[in-house]
Amino acid sequence: MSLTKSTVNDKAYAIDAYLGSISSKLRRDRDDRYQVEAVQWAVRRKREDQGRHECEVLSCGNEAAESEYIWNNCTKNPGHNKFIPAPRFCTDHLPEWARYPWMLDYVQLVSELTVRLRVSFTSLKRPKGYSFYNHRGSKLPRFGSGFVQDVSYVEDTCPCRECKNSPTPAKAWFCMYIETACHVEFDKKEAEATEINFFYDDESSLTDGRVETIFALDIVVKSQDKDFSVLLCATHDKNLGQKMFKYKLKLDSLLYLNKWRGGIVEDFASLFCLIVSHPHGRAKHITVGETERFIKDGTLIQVRYTTDTCRGSSGAPVSVINFCKGVKHISLFKGRGPHSETLCVKGKTLNMSTEFLSSDSTNVYKSLAQSKPMAASSVFMLLFRRAFLATSVFLNVYFVFFSGQIF
Ligand SMILES: [Zn+2]
Ligand SMILES: [Zn+2]
Known part of the structure; x- marks a missing residue:
């Protein structure tokens, strides 16, 4: 076939169109790549902008895949060998002198009460x-951890986000106070942009419906110096509210009993420090280490520990337990505070909580509880809580003095 002028032109147009489509694809790819690089750069800049604190910052894409990538490429704790997935934690992970069943109960209860916080706004x-x-x-989300410090039942119109936009709001709700670090949650604007994830115990719990999510409403107390803040949250989900109430009640009873036991002995031989957190915004992990030192500065009490933390651990509950070696079952729960930052002291990495055992925070919950409207059912729950505590103490005294064992 001979080539006419028109067929040559057609071919030339076809080639041009083909090359054009390739170049526009390359341009699109290049633009996408630039966009991805720009987001990654912004994420890195935001991470660095927090100083020594440990929030994780992710882009707004596939968060699960991104946090997995960061987990696998972590430079602070490569391999995360000391991070134990919460469901797999057992007494073997505790120091030998601390391997008591009640200690495992304590860890499990703290784990149930630990939540992941996803904050999608940074306050002006x-x-x-x-x-x-x-x-x-910035709307790049940052991730931290928190701890359900108080739960109560209120018979009134539910103030949660869902009920606010509903013509038929729920008439009863559970009020929760969640303690975290001030650099994670700074003010009301940030609280309103906060998702709280309960029961994020393993990676599959995100997809199989086990994770429950509510939104925070406000910040009721905060201290920049002590690096703690308390979120107010509301849920009319009876199942979630009752579960958290039950865990908190059990934990209070357990601590009450162990405070009483610890009062017998003053000479403590060992301390250990345990943290439940959501490192890199992933599922709950538990780390165990030692308390390095307490630093008292007026009303400020800092505690430094060797327990491993990573970005995402900010605001996580840090528990310090005392044990008296050689005396069976004697222990004392020393305190708890939100994890704040990581530092390097003489070439050694140490982590730190700056609000620890603060009487201020205890008083905060008391005054908050008093200011709340108390429904008849709340009064019943309070009485039930007191009766439960009294019975536990009575049984403990009975077993110590009459059977030589501890309940
Ligand atoms: Zn890490
Ligand atoms: Zn509601």
Whole structure:
């Protein structure tokens, strides 16, 4: 076939169109790559903007895949060998002198009460020099951990996000106070942009419906110096509220009993420090280490520990337990505070909580509880809680003095 002018032109147009489509695809790919690189750069900048604190920052894409990538490429704790997935924690992971069944109960209860926080806004009111100051207004999500410090039942119109937009709001709700670090949750604007994930115990719990999510409403107390803040949350989900109430009640009873036991002995031989957190925004993990030192500065009590933490551990409950060696079952729960930051002292990595055993925070919960409207059912729950505690103490005294064992 001879080539006419028109067939040559057709071929030339076809080739041009083909090359054009390739170049526009290359352009698109290049633009996508630039966009991805720009987001990654912004994420890195935001992570660095928090100083020594340990929030995780992710882009707005596939968060599960991104946090897995970061977990696998972590430089602070490569391999995460000391991070034990919460469901697999057993007495073998505790120091030998601390291997008591009640200790495992304590760890499990703290684990159930630990939550993941996903904050998708950075307040414009963060002061100059404070963490994330240069990212005010940013919507890149950051992840931290928190602890359900108090649960109560209120018979009134539910103030949760869902009920606010509903013509038929629930008429009763559970009020929860969640303690975390101030650099994780700074003010009301950040609280309103916070998702709270309960029961994120393993990676499959995100997809099989075990994780339950509610939104925070406000911050009721905060201290920048002590690096703690308390979120107010509401849920009319009876199942979730009752579960958290039950865990908190059990934990209070267990601590009450162990405080009483610890009062017998003053000479403590060992301390250990345990943290339940969501490292890199992933499922719950538990780390165990030792308390390095307590630093008292006026009303401020800092505790430094060797227990491993990673980004995402900010705000996680740090528990310190005392044990008296050689005396059977004698122990004392020393205190708990939110994890704050990581530091390097003489070439050694140490982690730190800056609000520890603070009487302020205890008083905070008391005054909050008093200011709340108390429904008849709340009064019943309070009485039930007191009766439960009294019975536990009575049984404990009975077993110690009459049977030589401890309940
Ligand atoms: Zn890590
Ligand atoms: Zn509601």
